[in-house]
Amino acid sequence: GESVGLHLPTLSVQEGDNSIINCAYSNSASDYFIWYKQESGKGPQFIIDIRSNMDKRQGQRVTVLLNKTVKHLSLQIAATQPGDSAVYFCAERQDFNKFYFGSGTKLNVKP
Amino acid sequence: DSGVTQTPKHLITATGQRVTLRCSPRSGDLSVYWYQQSLDQGLQFLIHYYNGEERAKGNILERFSAQQFPDLHSELNLSSLELGDSALYFCASSVGQTPLHFGNGTRLTVT
Numbered sequence: 001g002e003s004v005g006l007h008l009p010t011l012s013v014q015e016g017d018n019s020i021i022n023c024a025y026s027n028s029a030s031d032y033f034i035w036y037k038q039e040s041g042k043g044p045q046f047i048i049d050i051r052s053n054m055d056k057r058q059g060q061r062v063t064v065l066l067n068k069t070v071k072h073l074s075l076q077i078a079a080t081q082p083g084d085s086a087v088y089f090c091a092e093r094q095d096f097n098k099f100y101f102g103s104g105t106k107l108n109v110k111p
Numbered sequence: 112d113s114g115v116t117q118t119p120k121h122l123i124t125a126t127g128q129r130v131t132l133r134c135s136p137r138s139g140d141l142s143v144y145w146y147q148q149s150l151d152q153g154l155q156f157l158i159h160y161y162n163g164e165e166r167a168k169g170n171i172l173e174r175f176s177a178q179q180f181p182d183l184h185s186e187l188n189l190s191s192l193e194l195g196d197s198a199l200y201f202c203a204s205s206v207g208q209t210p211l212h213f214g215n216g217t218r219l220t221v222t
Contacts, residue, residue, distance in 0.1 A: 032208070034210045034211070036213075041215070042215050042216075043113065043115070043201050043203075043213030043214050043215045043216050044154070044201070044203075044211075044213045045113070045213070046210045046211075046212060049210050089153075089154065091154075091211075095167070097142070097159055097161070097166055097167050098156060098159065098167050098169065099144065099156060099211055100156060101146075101153055101154035101155075101156075102153070103153045104153060
């Protein structure tokens with residue numbers, strides 16, 4: 001149920017563009033998914049979550065899409081800003097109370 | 112500020128030693144989770160406590176142990192430390208079916 005990260009993939013986008021960060025999760029029985037943002041020197045910060053009975057959820061400037069058929073989760077950030085530069089992690093919940101994290105994607109926003 | 116407090120922020124110690132990391136969860140949160148974050152392993156789930164009782168174990172080494180006290184704060188004890196234990200250790204708390212809220216971590220360096 002865990003993923004192992006070796007090299008952090010990087011997504012570079014221009015300020016103002018939309019960003020899409022993808023995540024493949026491991027367990028088809030996972031019932032709850034969360035996206036986190038982690039800035040240097042800080043703990044992961046909650047962005048948005050989605051339950052397995054949904055396929056889309058929108059927040060402020062962010063949208064999460066869930067495709068259970070292929071076990072895929074994506075985070076869309078609209079009008080990306082320099083302050084969005086960080087590492088983004090997806091997390092899946094298994095067995096009611098175990099949260100497993102993906103290896104992360106580094107988002108680099110160019111001004 | 113997530114409301115989760117971790118102390119100390121930094122810890123430097125020698126191989127073979129024992130350390131204790133402390134976590135105070137958000138007010139009202141009964142669940143405490145511990146995670147290890149190192150460069151080559153991402154965020155690894157260690158252990159989960161709920162209202163003083165251990166609820167789930169992840170990849171926690173036998174040299175590591177944790178507990179949650181009646182006031183809900185938690186401690187992670189790491190003993191017989193090895194160089195490979197150098198990492199960021201995060202605590203997260205939650206209540207019910209909600210996302211985890213993380214502290215800013217303790218950076219452990221074993222020399």
